[in-house]
Amino acid sequence: MKRKNLITLFWISLATSLFFFFVFTDEKSLDNFILSLLISFMYSFILGMGNGLINDFLNKKLPWSEATTKRAIISIVSILIANTILVYFCNYMNFVIFQKAATTEEYFSGKYNYINWFTINVALLISAFLHARGFMEELKKTSKKEVVEQKLIAKSANAQFESLKNQLDPHFLFNSLNVLSSLIDENPRQAQKFTASMSKIYRYVLEQKDKELVTVEDELEFAKTYCDLLKTRFEDSVDFVFDVKKEDYRRFVVPLSLQLLLENCIKHNFATSSKPLIIKIFSENDTLCIENNLQAREQIKESAGIGLSNIVQRYSLLTKRNVFIEKSKDYFKVKLPVLSAKPNVVSEKIEDTDRAYERAQKRVKEIKSFYGNLISYCIVIPSLIIINLITNPNHIWFYFPMLGWGIGLAAHGMNVFAIGKNWEERKIREILEKQNKQ
Missing domain, CATH: 3.30.565.10 (Histidine kinase-like ATPase, C-terminal domain)
Structure with a gap:
């Protein structure tokens, strides 16, 4: 991972540890602060670095620009498996090793399945953001490269x-x-x-x-x-x-x-x-x-x-x-x-290149809008889940905004990446090419 990402993880870990220490810790002591800091750093660095390394590895071996569909499938499968393993490991270290709140037998008996499930969902949201960010960066590089190449050709x-x-x-x-x-x-x-x-x-x-x-x-x-x-x-x-x-x-x-x-x-x-x-x-x-x-x-x-x-x-x-x-x-x-x-x-080549550059700019704005929506979802929904579990754990209501917003986010993503104007233009070109061949 890049040094910039490690610094970001450090500040996220510090902010998270301070938040949990002052909000959820009853006894404000140095030992509890160090424990909170240690646990936060463990979750942040293991989950963050794990997902970051997977993303970097896939970027090298299977870039988004070369095989988008294949990369998406492999990314989904890899982050599901990796985050399940990493979350179970982090929660085991947290509850069994550090806090000693349960034994190994109790942990794997199913007592912590709900917490594991919740943590996996949060980890998947963060991982989805990292992979989406990698896709956006790759798309921007590819679009910029194509525009530059077309201008050079013209x-x-x-x-x-x-x-x-x-x-x-x-x-x-x-x-x-x-x-x-x-x-x-x-x-x-x-x-x-x-x-x-x-x-x-x-x-x-x-x-x-x-x-x-x-x-x-x-x-x-x-x-x-x-x-x-x-x-x-x-x-x-x-x-x-x-x-x-x-x-x-x-x-x-x-x-x-x-x-x-x-x-x-x-x-x-x-x-x-x-x-x-x-x-x-x-x-x-x-x-x-x-x-x-x-x-x-x-x-x-x-x-x-x-x-x-x-x-x-x-x-x-x-x-x-x-x-x-x-x-x-x-x-x-x-x-x-x-x-x-x-x-x-x-x-005409120069004009076509300028139009292509304008379309690329518009495309980047659409993608930025989607990822802004995705980032908001990744921040707001976990916050609502935490508020729900703290204030009224017997009445689970966070499903409604999570599912409603999630469906809207999925529709937004499909419009940007699958069935948007890009797809329409591609189908129009295919129809015109068939007519020209007749």
Whole structure:
């Protein structure tokens, strides 16, 4: 047990011994005070430490967060057995050894069964409080850990998305300058036109690279301008075919995806007037396809893989739909998902995390309310039992508040831990998942 718990037990033992000494002891002597102190320390430390050690052991071997139901069953069984044994031992030491009020035969004959039963109930209430407190601490740690993990995931996704978008600017500029350097030697006049057009295209890159999604129409207009530049350089060696459905124009794709894929087509295939490279951009089953006849060139230098992998990763952060790649002996095709709505998954993750944190806070308040109720029950009911037994032992009335409040406490616990909003949300998710599978 922790030092803090031992100190708490010490003060509880001292307070209990003083209470019983001044209230229930007729002869106020030093011997009786020491006896009262000894008995109080015995009950407090044996019952408190016994239940505390059981709770600590179960926390290590079977944490609440890993197997809640199994842990609850084992906790109930263990505290019933342990407290029965510990109470019988403490009462035996008290009445037979210290006070010498009974012999061993009288103690086990059933004369003290009522006192044993009463003490066991008090011990069980205290033990239930300790285990409930352990459960609450474990739940708070788990909830806090989950919230922190979700925030880290959201921040990581956001940082990853920004990193991917930042690849586009230098990547486009590098490839465009390569094209321009080739044109300067081959056709200076075309190089001038290319420079003017490149400034227009680069403006689009700067405008769109910070966006998560753009319309298919905007991306096609940009792709056509870029294809004109490629046509300027390669002339009859490259041909472009656009066949995108008009209804797809107002839908969305990741920005600069067509430009990256067009670059890949040029980069990984050879193109000549006798064997032109034909690049098709068309609609197919809610996807935007970029297909080229396969004329693979030998790669002197291994590709960095920025283009296609960038697109795949950006789509993975924005939607559950995948980018599909098809390759055969004759063609190479990439299918980009065309999205009907404009999702904002990164910000949604952060919002979902904030909502999860709010739910976690609300959950902790509900649990605190329950344990406040439980602590009150553990304090008030034993006090009522003591008052009843002292004032009118022939008329037992403490059963009524104990049972009534106990039923209410059980209902409160069931609402918080079993059939509350958490259970409702879980059932709603199960129903929605079944409907989605149909």
